Amino acid sequence: MTTKFVHHICIQTNNYEESLKFYRDILGFELIEEFPNFHNRYYNSWLKLGAFYMELQTGKLDENLNYVNPKTQGINHFCIWVDDLVKEVQTIKQLGYDFILKNGEEIYQVENGYLCKLIAPEGTIVELRDNRGI
Template sequence: MTKIFLHHICIQTNTYLETLEFYTKVLSFEIVEESPNFHGREFNTWLKLGAFYIELQTGKQGEKLAVANSNSEGLVHFCLWVENLQKEVDRLKGLNSHFILKNGEVIYHVENGYLCKLKAPEGTIVELRDNKGI
């Protein structure tokens, strides 16, 4: 079988600068390439964290993108493993991140570890977990 690995996900946004700041300043992605006026879009930008990429793009000129909905089919969230979840949550609280609470808690136990969820400015849910297993 041919070698296969996850290369990137694509996130579209109506709030480009706010979303770019979230992924770079809050989640520590680095900007690899930012292309203004890309095929009818205001921006198409590549962000990198380790070997994982996000292609961040605006809608096409004049297009208002629909609001993300976690009750629809398709990608619901993506997850990043963190070495020290409590330390990362404390750092994110200092950045006024938008946490999704479960039973009033930021960090909660699920099966084999602990996790928390953040909501990015464009609506993508980002899970942070302290266990590399499934």
């Protein structure tokens, strides 16, 4: 059997600069390649976090992308494992981002750890998780 693994996810955005800033400056992705004017798109870029890749792209020229409803079928969110969830939440809050509350809490316990969720500028739900107690 050949080795299989997930190579990347692709996220489209109407506000490239805001989404790029979020993933690069807030979540710590490294911008690997940036291609302006790529196949009739303003931008198509590659970001990396550890061994995980993300393709970040705009819609086609003069195309306004629709918002995805989180109550639809398909991918609901993606998760980033962090060493210190409390510290990550404090840092992200200081930068002006809000979290999705559950029972009034930003961080809540689930099996095998704690997590929180926030919404990226283009609407992608990002989960942050660790396995230590608060």
